Amino acid sequence: MSRSNGVDLSQLRSQFAGELLQSDAPNYDEVRALWNAMADKRPAVIARCANEADIQAALAFARDEGLEIAIRGAGHNIAGNASVDDGIMIDLSAMNAVEVDTSTNTVRVQPGATLGQLDAATQAHGLAVPVGINSTTGIAGLTLGGGFGWLSRRFGMTVDALRGAQVVTVDGEVVYATEQDNPDLFWALRGGGGNFGVISRFDFEAYPVGPEVFAGLIVFPFEQAESVLRQYRDWVLTTDTTFNAWVVLRHAPPLPFLDESVHGTKVAVLAVCHSGDVAEGAKLAATLEGFGTPVGSHLGPMPFVDWQQAFDPLLTAGARNYWKTHNFTGLSDEMLTVALDYAEQLPGPECEVFFGLIAGVTNQVPTQATAWGARDARFVMNVHARWQSAAEDARCIDWARALFRATAPYASAGAYVNFMTEEEGGRVEDAYLGNFERLKQVKQQYDPNNLLHLNQNIRPD
Ligand SMILES: Cc1cc2nc3c(=O)[nH]c(=O)nc-3n(C[C@H](O)[C@H](O)[C@H](O)COP(=O)(O)OP(=O)(O)OC[C@H]3O[C@@H](n4cnc5c(N)ncnc54)[C@H](O)[C@@H]3O)c2cc1C
Known part of the structure; x- marks a missing residue:
């Protein structure tokens, strides 16, 4: 047939x-x-x-x-x-090989590999590439949009660890792009999305990590959220970049370390990952616990690959999802008040708002060095509406949009294209800040007829 x-x-x-x-x-x-x-x-x-x-x-x-x-x-x-x-x-999902070269601490990754496959291969040698926090996410899309996770404060964005990429252009030519060879293409691939060709291989530098980290969750009752988050914000940037903690506002899932009476109640979670000395991680997490009276904590040394899968059960495929995102240089009192007001009205048990801390090394790279250019962003917010039935679409989407609009006055420049929905094409230029013009020129060179337009599209010049 x-x-x-x-x-x-x-x-x-x-x-x-x-x-x-x-x-x-x-x-x-x-x-x-x-x-x-x-x-x-x-x-x-x-x-x-x-x-x-x-x-x-x-x-x-x-x-x-x-x-x-x-x-x-x-x-x-x-x-x-x-x-x-x-x-x-x-x-490309069947092209998912990962090869680690321990003599150079570099990793060759095929474009269908998931973060879980990459982490498993690198951690077998005590190495890691700074990637996202959910093991079933693809390395290709994540990298092409920028990429960040627990290790980004310490090692930078995923694109900052990219050393080369092999690309099949729309004309079928195979080109290899690095800082030296085809440098404009290499620059554009580091944040400019799937606009420039089909990447058939990513080459990353990997860094020594773990294989054990100190990680886990501290769960506070929602009533304490404002006070806890203000203390967290004032303190967390003073810690070493080996430490990271993200904020998640949601209904408590039925986690075994939480008393049943807490399940389903609104909570503020601090998710912690310390990739330095384990004892130091325990001390830093204890400081966070002291910012309020947690209803539960689950913390300890664990393999980094396990922590990288900790959120998988909450992020399974097949649900209905709608996201909205802003960058922030800081979490002001006013912004936190607004975000918490909306979090109080979470429209469903799977909806959440998170603030991912990037800062550190991600802020030390010049804005124009890579296409991803929001180098002053210290936090990335994702309003994650998630639900199961189409009947809930309007309610959940409206809530996410309203929270997005209400926090917009406090947002900093740029936006993370990997968290943008299909309808946000009009936001692409702003997302790339001053890098947009150069991206258009590279698009003109590599895809003048915009054959690759199913993406956060950068139209040719
Ligand atoms: C549950 C979940 C958790 C997440 N957590 C994080 C996180 O912690 N940090 C973070 O930074 N991001 C995170 N993300 C966002 C993630 O980075 C993006 O969704 C990313 O696009 C996923 O990549 P993918 O390959 O799986 O996506 P796909 O949907 O397969 O691809 C996305 C786009 O990338 C382009 N593309 C893919 N492969 C290629 C290729 N080989 N060549 C050219 N273009 C290509 C295409 O335009 C495609 O439409 C998360 C997403 C989810 C759903």
Whole structure:
């Protein structure tokens, strides 16, 4: 069966090593599904690439057939651009090898790898790349938007650890980009999203970490949130960059270390990760605990790979999700009051607001050094509305938008494109600050016809 959905695959099939799927394939629905169930799209073709030649073949086929192109890493992006109705999904999830070179502390990562696969390979050698906090997220999308997590305060953004990237251009050419070779492309890839070509390999520097860190959760009753967060804000930036703590406002999940009476109540959680000396981590976490009277804490030394999976159960695929984001140079009293007012009205048991602390090394890189340029941002807020039934869409989305609008006066410049929804295309220019003009020029050079437009799109000059 080579033709369904009006697309003839026989030619492509003869040269394609991976799997080609159309709607009649038994695994079509499973493969087309994205993390965010709000994005429910039906590609005419899913090209599950096995190697770089498959990427070239899929791109050539898309050009010849005039198909819209979506590129999928691990399918986590909230905007749902990793799939497309009636077009081609170039699915890279089967290309997920990770090779660590311990003689240079560098890691070669294929574009379908998840953070969990990367962490497992690097931590086997006591190394880590600074990436995000959920192990099922894809390295490709995360890196292309900037990338941050527990280690970013200490080692910088994920893009700051990128040393090279192999790219299949829309013309099918394979180019390698570093600070020295194709430097404009390399600059643009470090935050400019999937606008410039299909990345077939990322090369990172990795840093010695753990393999044990001091980590865990401190859970305060919501009534103490304002006081705890003010103390946290005043204190946390005085600690060494090996320490990190993020704020999560939500209903308490039924965690085993919390008394049943706490389950489902509103709480302010401080999530802690200290990648330095374990005893020092315990001392720093104790200081945080002293900022109020926690209803529960679960802290201790643990393998970094375990901590990297700690939030997975709350972030499983298949729910409906809507996000809104701001950057902040600081958490002012006024902003905290507004955010807490809205958190008090969380529209559902899975909704949350988090403030991720980046600061440290992420702030020490010049604004123009990489396409991700919000180098004064110390905190990134994500308003994460999450729910199960379409009947709840309007209520949850309205809440997220209202909180976003109410906190906008306190936000700093730029925005994290990886937390932006499909409808936020008009925000892209502001997101990139002064780097936007150069991004447009690089787009003009590498994709003048904007074939790769299913992303937070940077239109050619
Ligand atoms: C549960 C969850 C937790 C998260 N936590 C964090 C976090 O801690 N820190 C953080 O920084 N971010 C975090 N994110 C955001 C995350 O960085 C983005 O969603 C990111 O885009 C996911 O990458 P992906 O490869 O899984 O996404 P996909 O949806 O597969 O891809 C996203 C986009 O990237 C582009 N793309 C993907 N692969 C390629 C490629 N090989 N070549 C060219 N373009 C490509 C395409 O434009 C695609 O639409 C989180 C997301 C989720 C859902």
